[in-house]
Amino acid sequence: METIIPRIFEAPEDSFFLFGPRGTGKTTLLRKNYPDALWIDLLEPDVFRSYSAYPERLKEVILAHPDQKTVVIDEIQKIPELLSVIHSLIEKKSRIQFILTGSSSRKIKRTGADLLAGRVIKKTLHPFMAVELGKWFNLSQALTQGLLPIVRSARDPLSVLTTYVSLYVREEVQMEGLVRNIGNFSRFLEAVSFSHGSILNISNVARECQIERKVVEGYIGILEDLLLAFRLPVFSRRAKRAVIAHPKFYFFDSGVYRVLRPAGPLDRPEGIAGAALEGLVAQHLTAWNSYRGERNKVYYWRTAGGSEIDFVVYGAEVFWAIEVKNTSRIRPEDLRGLNNFKSDYPQSSAYLLYRGKERLMKNGILCLPCEEFLLGLNPTKRVS
Numbered sequence: 001m002e003t004i005i006p007r008i009f010e011a012p013e014d015s016f017f018l019f020g021p022r023g024t025g026k027t028t029l030l031r032k033n034y035p036d037a038l039w040i041d042l043l044e045p046d047v048f049r050s051y052s053a054y055p056e057r058l059k060e061v062i063l064a065h066p067d068q069k070t071v072v073i074d075e076i077q078k079i080p081e082l083l084s085v086i087h088s089l090i091e092k093k094s095r096i097q098f099i100l101t102g103s104s105s106r107k108i109k110r111t112g113a114d115l116l117a118g119r120v121i122k123k124t125l126h127p128f129m130a131v132e133l134g135k136w137f138n139l140s141q142a143l144t145q146g147l148l149p150i151v152r153s154a155r156d157p158l159s160v161l162t163t164y165v166s167l168y169v170r171e172e173v174q175m176e177g178l179v180r181n182i183g184n185f186s187r188f189l190e191a192v193s194f195s196h197g198s199i200l201n202i203s204n205v206a207r208e209c210q211i212e213r214k215v216v217e218g219y220i221g222i223l224e225d226l227l228l229a230f231r232l233p234v235f236s237r238r239a240k241r242a243v244i245a246h247p248k249f250y251f252f253d254s255g256v257y258r259v260l261r262p263a264g265p266l267d268r269p270e271g272i273a274g275a276a277l278e279g280l281v282a283q284h285l286t287a288w289n290s291y292r293g294e295r296n297k298v299y300y301w302r303t304a305g306g307s308e309i310d311f312v313v314y315g316a317e318v319f320w321a322i323e324v325k326n327t328s329r330i331r332p333e334d335l336r337g338l339n340n341f342k343s344d345y346p347q348s349s350a351y352l353l354y355r356g357k358e359r360l361m362k363n364g365i366l367c368l369p370c371e372e373f374l375l376g377l378n379p380t381k382r383v384s
């Protein structure tokens with residue numbers, strides 16, 4: 001019998017969008033929480049054809065179910081014209097809660113999602129967090145297989161992960177008509193994988209995959225719209241030193257990164273593993289902040305002089321400075337960036353996450369086993 005792992009997700013009482021990449025468990029979550037909802041699955045070919053040809057059918061179906069209070073429309077981006085019908089129903093003060101799932105915001109943004117601004121709340125479902133898995137969380141496994149529910153529940157996780165990248169990240173992009181040349185896009189995916197956990201230099205990526213810079217910019221936008229990647233800006237608030245301007249780039253899941261990142265005799269395994277660990281922390285911080293209502297923002301910090309720390313979490317609740325090291329031993333130079341940041345921002349709380357087993361306090365910096373930090377990152381608990 002398959003174990004059902006509860007998700008950390010608080011559903012609003014009003015209508016809401018539920019975004020998230022394919023495989024994060026949106027449909028499973030909603031089927032469990034809304035078993036009696038009227039369900040419209042736009043991934044079903046016949047359903048897609050009927051509503052695509054006549055979006056007003058939605059109003060007729062709802063009128064035929066006067067006692068129905070919840071309507072779920074799965075993969076709303078397939079027919080964004082339905083948003084106008086939903087807007088009309090909401091304006092008429094109907095008491096229906098609309099739940100609109102999507103794995104891409106691209107078409108929705110283009111066709112006027114602002115129609116529902118202020119009327120439909122935006123929520124996002126992320127891959128599993130360590131705290132959701134609890135005793136089933138394994139750091140080494142998370143670094144190689146990632147934390148997508150669809151992968152974790154599979155008998156052969158690595159095969160499913162490879163298929164996910166092949167069928168979704170490449171073919172879904174082509175099916176949506178987002179790129180004309182899938183060969184160029186595939187080369188781009190491999191080239192940009194080297195930027196995971198690094199400062200994004202679009203010109204270098206374009207040169208590596210021999211594609212025009214403007215096209216590469218468009219490809220990165222596609223990844224972001226499909227919720228498959230994100231960028232972190234540099235922290236510059238009240239900066240005492242000159243900071244650089246370029247963002248850092250991350251894939252949304254460490255397992256997806258590991259599949260896309262080529263490895264060969266010239267590639268250092270520890271470099272790949274280090275980027276995967278940093279990315280795993282990045283996706284956790286992003287999910288934690290999302291589930292807490294975006295009360296904070298996640299940045300990184302790097303000065304023109306070369307001082308750098310991986311993450312700065314700043315907002316109404318916290319001011320964290322976090323460095324991630326894929327090592328079991330802490331050297332003095334590993335703390336240099338945090339010491340510099342603490343010098344500029346003494347109000348911050350500094351943490352170094354590493355692969356060791358002990359908690360250590362070094363010069364006011366709390367050094368934590370990475371696994372302990374991730375398991376303790378709980379969106380439902382107050383920040384201490």
